[in-house]
Structures are given as structure tokens and as C-alpha cells.
Amino acid sequence: MNAVTRLGSKVRRLAGATVGIPPRQINFRFRADSPRYMYGDNATASLHFAVLSGFFPPGEMFFVESVRRYRGRIADQRLKAEVSGFIGQEAIHSREHERLNAFLKERGIDTRVAEQSVKAGLWLLSRLPASQQLACTTFMEHFTASLAEQLLTDEDFRGRADPELLALWEWHALEELEHKSVTYDVYNLIGNRWYQRLLALPLVVGSLTPGLFISWSWMVAREGKATDWKDIAEGVTLLLGRKGFITKIMPLMPEFFARDFHPDQRDTSALENEWREKLFGENGELRDVWRNAG
Ligand SMILES: [Fe+2]
Ligand SMILES: [Fe+2]
Incomplete structure (x- = not known):
């Protein structure tokens, strides 16, 4: 085996899947007869998840770019x-x-305003120094990990969601x-600076949440629910009330601002194992739509 082949096989061995981060090729199928409101039969709450879905593609590309520009500095094979x-x-x-x-757009639920508003917010963040952008990304990744943990442990949440969309x-x-x-x-x-992590909160909240509330309100109005106070009150309570889905994530946020914070301090490995088995184990719920299963 020559040096290039040896290097190639080493790189392959150390690709994401071998370090517990496998990019799974999933093709979700969305049923034409699935309910219009995927959460709690409530327009306001369901449209909030549609806004989040609109936020993800531009947001995740920002996360990737903020990391990719430092890729050349990574010598450790595992981190690579x-x-x-x-x-x-x-x-x-x-x-x-x-x-x-x-799919949502086809049924008249248009997430484009959410996409445009998050792009505007991310454009503001992209004016910051590269290291501050990465600090903002680590904060948003902390938020999405907290959201993920809540989603996978909250029976009440899962009981209200349409099972097919819930799987995604x-x-x-x-x-x-x-x-x-x-x-x-x-x-x-690259040198973790505490003040940059502290700044990440006002920077991210200031640049992204106005667009989130504007696009959420716009979509509720477009759905003809702007004066449906019952739906709005119920939806807002489901998400932001005392026991609301988003409210329950908030206690996890301050951890990020500890000087010695690291995401692994919160051990979620048992939860990950449980869900890997449930979704991708031998009889896993998503086995049939997982195209690059080992
Ligand atoms: Fe993601
Ligand atoms: Fe992520």
C-alpha cells in the first residue's frame, strides 16, 4: 500500500461515521393527507415550527461556514x-x-418570509470578526442541542405532534x-474567549429574534388567524407559557456562560443511544428511509 492509499484509507476510517457523527442520508416522505397543523391541532404553534424549519437551512449553512474557515488549522485527526x-x-x-x-409551500404555508428574515439577521452576524461568528455558532448549537434534548424527552410534546413530521x-x-x-x-x-461567548447572547437574540416574531406573526395572519385569539392564546401557551415547550429549554441556557463550560458536561449519551436504537436500530422506525445504512 503506498503512502497516498494509506492516507486515503485513514481519512475514510476517520470520517464522521467512525467518530459517532454519521451523516445519515434520509429521504422523508411527506403524506399529502397529513394534518395541516402538525402540532396540537393548533395553527399558531404549528406555524412556529414552520418558521423554525424556514430558519434551519440558512442557519445551518452559517454554522458550517463559521467552522469551515478554520478547518485548515485542525491537526487532530479525530476533530477533523x-x-x-x-x-x-x-x-x-x-x-x-x-x-x-x-411541501408546506404547496399547501399554502409559505416559509419564505422566515427564510428571508433569518438571512438578513445572519448577514448582520457575518459582518462580525470570524472568531465572534464562531462564538455565536457555539451559542446557537447550545440552543439547538437543548431544544433537541427537550424534544426527545418531552412526552407531552411528542403526544401532540403528527407522528410522520415528528420523525423528521x-x-x-x-x-x-x-x-x-x-x-x-x-x-x-482558536482560543475560547469568554467575553465573545457573553456577547453571543445579545448578538444572536438581537439579530434573529425580531425576524422570528415578524415572520411568525405574518404567517399566522396569512393563515387567516390574526384575530383567532383562542388559537393564538393556546399556541403561545403551548410554546411560551409556564410549562411551554420553549420555556422548558430556558433553564439550560445559562450553562453556556460559565467560564469553564463545555457541551459534554451535560451527558446525553444514554438519551442518544436510546434514540439511535429507536430510529435506526434493526427494527428502527426510520430504517426504511435511511439510504446509506451500514
Ligand atoms: Fe442541524
Ligand atoms: Fe447542529
């Missing part, structure tokens, strides 16, 4: 492989959310947990 896995997983998430968004969110959530440390490890490599 983890970055490959991370980029692969996020690229497939974006693709499947784009397919979901196209569960797959995405599992992979968010699998790669939750990658951007942070790259950020550590």
Missing part, C-alpha cells in the same frame, strides 16, 4: 473527522428542511446531540 461528520449532518438537515418547506424532528434532534460539541471544540482550538 468530527468536523466532517458535523458538516455532513448539517447539510442533510438543510436539504430535508428545504424539502419540508417546499426526532432524527434532526438526535444528530444535533451527536455533534453538539464539535463547533465548541473548534472554538477552543
Whole structure:
């Protein structure tokens, strides 16, 4: 075996799948007769998830770019492989959310305003120094990992969601947990600055949440629900009420701002194992749509 072949096989061995971050090729099927409102038979809450789905493709590309520009600095073979896995997983998430968004658009639920508003917010973030952009990405990855953990443990949430669309969110959530440390490890490599992590909160919230609320309101109005106070009150309570889905994630947010924070301090390995088996084990729920299964 010559040196090039040896190197090639080593690179392959260390690709994402060998370090627990496999980019799974999934082709979700969206049923034409699935309910219009995927969550709790409620327009307001369902449209919030549509906004998130609109946010993901541009958002995940921002995450990938903020890491990719430091790829050349990574000497550690394991971290290199983890970055490959991370980029692969996020690229497939974006693709499947784009397919979901196209499916929603066909039924008149247009996520384009959400996509445009997140692009505007990300453009503002892209004016920042590269290291601050990566700090913002680590904060957003902490948020998505927290969202993922909540989604996979919250029976109440899963009981209200349409099972078919829920499967897409569960797959995405599992992979968010699998790669939750990658951007942070790259950020550590370039010099983790505490003040940049503190700044990430106002920068991300300030640039992305106005667009989130504007596009959410726009979509609720377009759905003819702008004055359906019952639907709005119920939807907002389901997400942002005292026991709301988003509210329950908030206690996990402050961890990020500890000086010695690392995503692995929160051990989610048992939860990941449970869901890997449930979705991709021998009789896993998504076995039939997983195209590159080992
Ligand atoms: Fe993702
Ligand atoms: Fe992610």
C-alpha cells in the first residue's frame, strides 16, 4: 500500500461515521393527507415550527461556514473527522428542511418570509470578526442541542405532534446531540474567549429574534388567524407559557456562560443511544428511509 492509499484509507476510517457523527442520508416522505397543523391541532404553534424549519437551512449553512474557515488549522485527526461528520449532518438537515418547506409551500404555508428574515439577521452576524461568528455558532448549537434534548424527552410534546413530521424532528434532534460539541471544540482550538461567548447572547437574540416574531406573526395572519385569539392564546401557551415547550429549554441556557463550560458536561449519551436504537436500530422506525445504512 503506498503512502497516498494509506492516507486515503485513514481519512475514510476517520470520517464522521467512525467518530459517532454519521451523516445519515434520509429521504422523508411527506403524506399529502397529513394534518395541516402538525402540532396540537393548533395553527399558531404549528406555524412556529414552520418558521423554525424556514430558519434551519440558512442557519445551518452559517454554522458550517463559521467552522469551515478554520478547518485548515485542525491537526487532530479525530476533530477533523468530527468536523466532517458535523458538516455532513448539517447539510442533510438543510436539504430535508428545504424539502419540508417546499411541501408546506404547496399547501399554502409559505416559509419564505422566515427564510428571508433569518438571512438578513445572519448577514448582520457575518459582518462580525470570524472568531465572534464562531462564538455565536457555539451559542446557537447550545440552543439547538437543548431544544433537541427537550424534544426527545418531552412526552407531552411528542403526544401532540403528527407522528410522520415528528420523525423528521426526532432524527434532526438526535444528530444535533451527536455533534453538539464539535463547533465548541473548534472554538477552543482558536482560543475560547469568554467575553465573545457573553456577547453571543445579545448578538444572536438581537439579530434573529425580531425576524422570528415578524415572520411568525405574518404567517399566522396569512393563515387567516390574526384575530383567532383562542388559537393564538393556546399556541403561545403551548410554546411560551409556564410549562411551554420553549420555556422548558430556558433553564439550560445559562450553562453556556460559565467560564469553564463545555457541551459534554451535560451527558446525553444514554438519551442518544436510546434514540439511535429507536430510529435506526434493526427494527428502527426510520430504517426504511435511511439510504446509506451500514
Ligand atoms: Fe442541524
Ligand atoms: Fe447542529
